[in-house]
Amino acid sequence: MASPANILVALFLAFAIVIGSSSAQLSTNFYDSRCPGIFAAVRAQVKGAVAREPRMGASLLRLFFHDCFVNGCDGSILLDDTATFTGEKNAAPNRNSARGFEVIDAIKASVERICPGIVSCADVLAISARDSVVALGGPSWNVKVGRRDARTASQAAANTSIPAPTFDLNRLISSFQAQGLSVKDLVALSGAHTIGQARCTTFRARIYNETNIDGFFSRNRQARCPRISGSGDNNLAPLDIQTPTSFDNGYFKNLVSKRGLLHSDQQLFNGGSTDSLVRSYSQSSSTFNADFVAAMIRMGDIKPLTGNNGEIRKNCRRVN
Ligand code: HEM
Numbered sequence: 001m002a003s004p005a006n007i008l009v010a011l012f013l014a015f016a017i018v019i020g021s022s023s024a025q026l027s028t029n030f031y032d033s034r035c036p037g038i039f040a041a042v043r044a045q046v047k048g049a050v051a052r053e054p055r056m057g058a059s060l061l062r063l064f065f066h067d068c069f070v071n072g073c074d075g076s077i078l079l080d081d082t083a084t085f086t087g088e089k090n091a092a093p094n095r096n097s098a099r100g101f102e103v104i105d106a107i108k109a110s111v112e113r114i115c116p117g118i119v120s121c122a123d124v125l126a127i128s129a130r131d132s133v134v135a136l137g138g139p140s141w142n143v144k145v146g147r148r149d150a151r152t153a154s155q156a157a158a159n160t161s162i163p164a165p166t167f168d169l170n171r172l173i174s175s176f177q178a179q180g181l182s183v184k185d186l187v188a189l190s191g192a193h194t195i196g197q198a199r200c201t202t203f204r205a206r207i208y209n210e211t212n213i214d215g216f217f218s219r220n221r222q223a224r225c226p227r228i229s230g231s232g233d234n235n236l237a238p239l240d241i242q243t244p245t246s247f248d249n250g251y252f253k254n255l256v257s258k259r260g261l262l263h264s265d266q267q268l269f270n271g272g273s274t275d276s277l278v279r280s281y282s283q284s285s286s287t288f289n290a291d292f293v294a295a296m297i298r299m300g301d302i303k304p305l306t307g308n309n310g311e312i313r314k315n316c317r318r319v320n
């Protein structure tokens with residue numbers, strides 16, 4: 001009988017189903033009953049790895065970014081290539097560049113020992129990124145978890161979805177917009193370049209050919225990055241010349257004094273719409289920290305696999 005009350009009940013049920021399926025969401029307490037030890041286990045491992053090599057904190061943070069920007073935060077970047085499977089590790093932005101996979105393996109192994117088959121590699125990466133920032137003196141936040149792991153990866157998507165250091169501001173903005181992230185998220189997340197290193201090949205054109213660069217800084221960088229393509233391509237330089245192992249707002253101070261290492265970095269302070277935000281972050285680390293945390297949480301929300309989608313990988317390098 002289609003009485004008004006029945007119609008109301010039907011509408012309510014339909015609505016509940018829609019809400020229910022779209023709210024297969026991440027939460028900070030997902031593992032509270034399933035694996036209460038997980039946060040302590042990851043933190044201890046990340047702390048150890050960063051103590052052994054401070055750059056590792058940068059490398060783990062970047063892995064999370066490169067995971068999330070390619071079909072969501074689903075651990076796809078962690079899958080190894082095989083004879084019959086092409087993953088993302090040899091995509092243009094990752095090849096000879098993405099690092100820290102052994103550390104993720106070790107963290108996953110220790111998590112498997114305390115709660116076998118429960119915690120996804122995607123979540124291990126998300127928590128490791130937060131703990132890396134904290135280990136290098138940056139802000140902390142509660143990480144949303146409950147992601148599951150992809151059974152697939154996409155080299156093509158990794159090639160096209162991760163922004164390149166040659167991008168101008170408008171392409172950086174659209175690359176982040178394609179992920180549902182704002183201009184503010186772009187600027188705040190770029191502050192991650194306050195830690196870590198880049199290879200000569202990624203900044204050569206900038207230090208030899210660009211004019212919006214401090215002269216002392218470019219000469220300094222040229223000393224270990226030869227002009228000729230092919231020589232010294234893998235020589236490293238810190239993305240933040242002052243404090244490359246401290247998560248602070250030094251990146252933005254560099255931009256204001258035209259010491260951005262990558263072309264894409266300096267685009268954020270080059271007379272355009274993002275100048276004022278860069279200036280404000282350069283003057284207030286608390287504003288930067290708050291916006292960085294909010295943006296990290298938004299980035300971590302990109303297209304997670306939840307419910308019955310995906311799987312909990314046993315070994316982050318291969319599907320079960
Ligand atoms: C805005 C667009 C971005 C571009 C064009 C870009 C590009 C790059 C490039 C070219 C490198 C050097 C890689 C190498 O030479 O091997 C690098 C390093 C790094 N990036 Fe980005 N990046 C961007 C945004 C981000 C974001 C959003 C994060 C994290 C939230 C991030 C975190 C890092 C870190 C921590 C490193 C140093 C890694 C290490 O030392 O191992 N980047 N990035």
Ligand SMILES: *[C@@H]1O[C@H](CO)[C@@H](O)[C@H](O)[C@H]1NC(C)=O
Nearest residue numbers: 090091092154155156157159
């Ligand atoms: C991704 O880029 C790399 C390096 O430029 C290239 O060798 C590879 O063929 C590309 N893969 C796809 C699927 O487009």
Ligand SMILES: *[C@@H]1O[C@H](CO)[C@@H](O)[C@H](O)[C@H]1NC(C)=O
Nearest residue numbers: 204205206208209227228229
């Ligand atoms: C600088 O620009 C010139 C002219 O476009 C180009 O031929 C040269 O390869 C560039 N040099 C570097 C180091 O990128």
